[in-house]
Amino acid sequence: MITPVLLCGGSGTRLWPLSRKSFPKQFVPLTGSDSLFVQSARRLSGEGFGxxxxxxxxxxxxxxxxxxxxxxIDPGPILIEPSARNTAPAVLAAALWAEAQDPETLLLIAPSDHAIPDAEAFRAAVAQGVPAARAGQIVTFGIAPTRAETGYGWLELAGAPGEGPVPLTRFVEKPDAARAAEMLAAGNYLWNAGIFLFTAATMVAAYEAHAPGLLAPVRAALAQAKSDLGFLRLDPGAWGLAEEISVDYAVMEKAKNLSVVAFSSGWSDLGGWDAVAREMGEDGTGVATSGAVTAIDCRDTLLRSDSEGLELVGIGLSNIIAVAMNDAVLIADRTRAQDVKKAVDALKKKGAKQAESFARDHRPWGHYETLALHDRFQVKRIVVKPGAALSLQSHHHRSEHWIVVSGTAKVTVDDQVHLMTENQSIYIPLGAKHRMENPGKIPMVLIEVQTGAYLGEDDITRYEDVYARGQGAKG
Structure with a gap:
């Protein structure tokens, strides 16, 4: 039985504006109706997988x-990383957790934001690596290259890739164009997908040999972890002492017991809008479209509208990326796809909220989106899932008006409880303890109008919360 380990804490800035820190690309349906995260979970489920x-x-x-x-899909343990420390501490935490259950547990480390259309072929490739992993090898999966790619790391194999694992000679950093062309022609190089298969005991031993400094803080973070609503929160103090480093640099590039299984049935890390365009499927002129878009006399261009009711039209474009959302638009030369993260950095410096946040904010009870925001007032559309409830809370700087648009709302204001339906409204005075719940079977939608001197999301004092979020904007 293989335990998949899904890493899904990244921010995905290279796919801005669709991917942002508040809701990154792994949770977005980029290449189908399911999110990349769900696609990954489905791909690594079924016979042979726990x-x-x-x-x-x-x-x-x-x-x-x-x-x-x-x-x-029923998940196993969900470990909460208190802060982003790159992949080495995360992989070690998974290995230590599994080793405590059974040192021979097979773990498959997989990013949750890759596209692998042929799930059956990938599972077959994983099966090829199982005997080597059980024998103490760290098995990585290399992608058969289709072009002289400079945006990926490469793997040099000891021989030509074939059926089953081949010893790894070395990792190769992202090359320049000339070196990438040489490796493509050589035939014994594969792209590095960052996917690994090993037993828990093998990986812990690898850290002991090559990254011993990570063991103490990560072990302490696990030992002092706290259970919270079914999640396991790693201890933030201990976790913060772990070096921020990738598993490739910390362990893989130093270990001698690595083997590679070749995979040639389609893969992309979706690491930029140019990669997304290829996965979306381009027409005969190299144009890829998604959403409400119209392309007229365009070539080698991506046009994508990700907001309902927003029409995007391209005329006479060549080698362009255009991605439109209701609060931000990206227009870039396609050869500059990897520079999108520079735009995010520039937006951060100027204080633009679009750098990291969406107009729609996802919460455990549902979501809200800001419709209008000006001095002393804000208008939101709030959607509450059936059976869900916001925290019992109050505000120091604002009052609120709630108007139910559809569904049923159970509203608490201080010591009074009101059952409200469509077209009914209620006023929440400044300082009043209040809560909104959806007792019905369909989503409840309401319009909230806030008025006051300060309208920030951190003006919340929580008294009770079924999601145990603590204080602050999100808790």
Whole structure:
């Protein structure tokens, strides 16, 4: 039995504006109706696979459980990383957790934001690596290259790739164009997909040999972890002492017991909009479209509208990326796809909220989106899932008016409880303790009008919360 380990704490800035820190690309349906995270979980399920072990950040814990529940997948443990420390501490935490259950547990480390269309072929490739992993090898999966790619790391094999694992000679950093062309022609190089198969005991031993400094803080973070609504929160103090480093640099590039299984049935890390365009499927002129778009006399261009009711039209474009959302638009030369993260950095410096946040904010009870925001007032559309409830809370700087648009709302204001239906409204005075619940069987939608001197999301004092979020904007 293989335990998949899904890493889903990244921010995905290279796919801005669709992917942002508050809701990164792994949770977005980029190449189909399911999110990349759900696609990954489905791909690594079924015969031979156990429930997935998941590592993610606190802000994403309810998104993870909701998406898996909707997909009908029962998760295994969900470990909450208190802060982003790159992949080496995360992989070690998974290995230590599994070793405590059974040192011979097979773990398959997989990013949750890759596209692998042929799930059956990938599972077959994983099966090829199982005997070597059980024998103490760290098995990585290399992608048969289709072009002289400079955006990926490469793997040099000791021989030509074939059926089953081949010894790894070395990792190769992202090359320049000339070196990439040489490796493509050589025939014994593969792209590095960052997917690994090993037993828990093998990986812990590898850290002991090559990254011993990570063992103490990660072990302490696990030992002092606290259970929270079914999640396991790693201890933030101990976790913060772990070096921020990738598993490739910390362990893989130093270990001698690595083998490679070649995979040639389609893969992309979706690491930029150019890669997304290839996966979306381009027409005969190299044009890829998604959403409400119209392309007229365009070539080698991506046009994508990800907001309902927003029409995007391209005329006479060549080698362009255009991605439109209701609060941000990206237009770039396609050869500059890897520079999108520079735009995110520039937006951060100027204080633009679009750098990291959406107009729609996802919460465990549902979501809200800001419709209008000006001095002293804000208008929101709030959607509450059936059976869900916001925290019992109050505000120091604002009052609120709630108007039910559809569904039924159970509203508490201080010591009074009101049952409200469509077209009914209620006023929440400044300082009043209040709560909104959806007792019905369909989503409840309401319009909230806030008025006051300060309208920030951190003006919340929580008294009770079924999601145990603590204080602050998200808790």
């Amino acid at each position: 429930p997935p072990l998941i590592l993610t950040g606190s802000d994403f814990r309810f998104i993870v459980t909701e998406q898996l529940m909707t997909a009908g």
